Amino acid sequence: MALPTTFIASAPAWINSAITTAIAATVAIAIALVVHAIAVRLLSGLLDEFDGVRDIGIARQLSRPLRWALIALALAFAARQVPWIADAWAHVSGLAIPAIIGWLALVLVQIATRAMALRADITTENNLQARRRLTRLTILSRIATFVVIVITIALMLLSIPSVRNVGVTLIASAGLAGLAVGAAAQPALKSLIAGIQMALTEPIRIDDVVIINGEWGRIEDIRTTYVVVKVWDERRLVVPTSKFMEDTFQNWTRESSELLGTVFLYLDPATHIAPVREEAERQIRAHTNWDGRVAGVQVTDTTASAMEVRLLMSARDAGLLFDLRCAVREAMLDWLRREMPQAIARKRLEMERKTDTIEAG
Template sequence: MIEPISESIDVSTRLLADPAQAAIAAGIAILAAIVIHGAIFLVLQRVATRTEADSDDIVVRALRGPTRLATIIVALIVAAREVPELDEIWARIAAFVLPAVVGWIALAVLRALVEAAKLKADISVADNLKARRKRTKLTMFSRIATFIIVFVTVGLMLLAIPGVRNIGLSLVASAGLAGLAVGAAAQPALKSLIAGVQMAMTEPINIDDAVVLEGEWGWIEDIRTTYVVVKIWDERRLVVPTSYFLEQPFQNWTKQTANLLGTVFLHLDPKAKIGPIREEFFRQVEDNERWDGRVRVVQVTETTRDSIEVRLLMSAKDSPTLFDLRCDIREGMLEWLADNRPQDFAQLRLVNVEGAQAAG
């Protein structure tokens, strides 16, 4: 009886020792990985702060989290080779964890590179067409690449689960009608996704473009793979499917350049002298800091029985500046006419025919 009891005690001791050894080895590996990773990134952070460029700071900040987890996994792999107990546990979860870590690192690298590239595309300058086009392409391709990375990562993680893999294979074998139903249901989303790729290639719109659609005037604030956000002049947001910009007509005021022309119309008396009005318009627009110095024109564009239409044409560097310039000129010209030439305002003339004949 003594020998079987001693054997049972040895087995129980081994069962208790195996998890303990695995936990101790894993703890040491994780602690060593955190220390090594922290030391490396401390040096990288100091080097990045000493440089003038901001791109290296973005890369270091984006890679800190995923590389910490990757370092821990490498340490666990090394420890598992030396500790068989840990190797058995790690073999069960490695196929599930590794795709997630690789996907996270890929996303971090992608976002860091995109943000670093956006720093070179400054849209705050006056002529920012190239910068806006570059930012739009970076945004679209970044989101498409993000979708692909997430899709592949989740697929690899699910394939690592035997139950899910078997279910997936059985569903594929009988996915005829189900595939058609899912395809029909996902058609709008796929259509918008494909439209997003087409927009990145053809560039009908770019970030910060001034557009007019659905009777609303605003700026392209954000471009997603499935929808576009338009910031209306009164701070509202108009959310439009990406396919709209490929299928429906709309106005893009800044397709080729950010510079724009704007008009102010004055309805004056046919007897009004255009010379003084032209001189005053030139004076006001030249004194206004919002004018970009390109275009200033005064033209009589229409005549009617009781009035003439005078168009004041001016230019500005972008749509918000042009709107403010038009308001300034409209207000200034009306005040000048009221103070100096009130007789030039359009008047309605009524002729008393009977009175004129009697007087004759």
């Protein structure tokens, strides 16, 4: 009978402590929520005064992590006064604080990325600098996100005593652990380093026109471990980042988007070239896709059955150049068919006729 008597005697103190803890925690959370609402309202009003910031939604993105950060701060202050809150806070703070700080850091990285991306408009005609800025921003933001996540998880794991003890054991045997971790992480580290090199050296940029693995396409997205190339027929090539640092590929817009293109005609070797040159240059110069830089006609090769005529032309970008080449090719073939059908290459078979006559017997 001694146990129930002891329990009953201690019950009022336990209840009082529980009520005090509940009231203190409730008040702390309520204060945190009020401060959060005021802070978000003030932040929204302040940022709405700046042009372009409203589209980013900074206050909206910061609202949730800021709410939990203020609640954690309020509970930390309450823990100084209430022992029960202090005991509970001691168990969860090691996980909660790194998680909230990491969350805030990720949101800030996203806000900064989006704010700077608004200044990089790649829809304009001369968009080299914008594509360069957007590419570097995309790669570095993803590397920063990766680093923040790794550090946050590491800090959260270190707050768990059993995991921390394992870490100490691994550090004690750092030689073997380092070799094992290095071997396992080699592909990830290789891709991460390639991503950093790509951001600094810029072999490719967002919206660059490239030819890789025999495919023509545009750089659609650049990740830390792979690059997405949008092929002309709407397919997507997923290429490891390291491939662009180690293998050869063609970048048609490395310095500018202006390109030269060719159209080849195969004509009869006896064709008079002056009318063909005049008509080809007229067709090129009259087309709206021609950028006014290059328009020329040259005979680049001859064979026994045909001569190769190259039409050289220029355009502002690869897409316009492709359309220009197709249009000029069609127009020239139609003109040759109508005006100079004899210029179309044909295979001949000439036979020498015998001059001797055969007398009839």
